[in-house]
């Protein structure tokens with residue numbers, strides 16, 4: 039039987055269940071999962087009915103959910119099913135506006151787009167065709183941002199964008215501060231494309247050259263450390279920019295002969311080539327458990343089955359997808375990248391009674407993700423035997439020894455909506471608070487949530503009193519409630535009370551066994567300093583993370599998650 043939380047029902051009703059042209063809902067959640075399962079089993083040559091049943095069980099059991107566009111559009115006419123895209127931005131007016139048109143089409147279908155703007159000539163350079171001067175990357179990002187605002191994805195969700203500018207672009211300083219001005223960019227995550235050379239220049243306190251991408255001439259020399267401090271200070275003040283470690287990404291590019299990667303999708307979890315897209319799906323780890331002798335353990339068998347079925351599901355989508363552009367179809371079907379990840383990590387830890395902020399949890403993170411990687415690659419290898427390797431395989435790092443169906447297999451997405459549908463914690467994030475208000479995706483409704491696992495545990499201990507409930511509702515925390523034992527406080531430590539060191543250790547543990555990337559926010563309490571941010575960024579590079587984003591509580595006015603106490 040399908041059991042859904044109230045929040046899940048609300049979100050499904052508003053945006054996922056099909057509606058007729060009068061706006062009336064015409065399917066139930068069961069029918070939604072059936073629609074998706076039937077469509078995705080559609081390309082199976084043998085045992086189609088069996089796969090349809092298995093996919094349905096996996097979805098309706100909330101063991102695995104694909105990214106939102108698949109839930110919204112599978113089985114619909116011209117259903118676009120991918121969440122992640124990267125588009126090139128060429129240094130010409132025609133190129134810039136062609137790409138904007140493509141982005142609008144992608145947003146309309148529920149997908150998000152990443153762009154690296156570093157090919158654009160800097161602001162105030164001569165433009166030969168117009169005998170005027172160029173606007174520069176930041177101005178064009180604003181144009182993209184405004185267009186995104188007006189294409190609200192058919193009312194389903196606002197388009198998400200990633201804007202990257204490389205650290206040696208002449209306009210990098212304006213880019214770094216672009217989200218703090220009064221006419222700030224709203225619909226973009228921005229990240230600086232950081233090279234290893236720059237990081238070494240910061241460490242060794244060297245000069246750094248800004249270079250015009252068109253003329254290749256040095257336009258300015260400044261101290262690497264000064265640029266670093268500008269980034270750090272802005273990130274501390276506003277949460278933006280994040281960093282993308284371009285060289286780390288390219289050391290693990292599965293198809294270097296096809297092209298260098300210079301961009302990721304909006305939340306950073308998938309590095310992609312130009313025009314490439316990727317399908318994501320996440321396993322609900324909180325459901326991968328079994329009870330034995332009154333103890334909860336990880337159900338490795340169930341996990342294995344879900345991984346194999348999940349990989350097959352995502353591979354089928356590449357075959358069945360409707361591609362909005364021939365360029366997207368070409369590269370996506372040549373590499374067949376997929377990203378199987380996880381959600382509910384924090385809840386699994388709570389069920390296992392392992393505190394997030396512990397070395398035991400970090401070791402378990404490695405063990406779980408190593409297992410997921412191994413089984414994902416085994417599943418992709420089996421598919422390669424059954425269906426053939428991905429067409430670019432000869433030009434990949436896996437040729438000639440390792441036959442795979444997919445150039446990448448794993449990715450840790452934020453699971454911003456699907457974790458709500460599955461009623462579990464986001465991605466690999468710790469609980470944000472024990473009670474919080476969540477501002478809806480369109481920003482026009484809020485939902486209050488108290489963590490159900492917490493209530494269960496406290497009831498088990500006979501500590502659930504109106505006083506405890508009130509305090510949790512008011513503060514989102516149990517830190518100051520005397521009657522609650524210390525080990526329970528430790529188990530339910532929330533994001534802002536967990537040190538950045540443990541946040542990063544979890545990100546590192548998952549990244550170690552993820553061939554794409556890990557989307558994670560290092561949440562910091564308000565009193566953290568710019569010096570802390572600098573240490574976090576430096577540690578992230580040393581840990582070989584592919585990207586890093588911090589968020590200091592209160593530094594953005596429209597933050598998605600708000601602790602109840604501040605409302």
Ligand code: UDP
Pocket residue numbers: 104105106107121122123148149150151195196197198303304305306307318451452453454455456457479
């Ligand atoms: N995404 C988007 N718009 C949104 C949220 C997400 O385009 O409002 C895209 C974006 O590429 C992001 C990816 O979907 O990186 C996965 O995000 P998430 O896991 O939060 O999506 P969900 O499947 O939970 O909706």
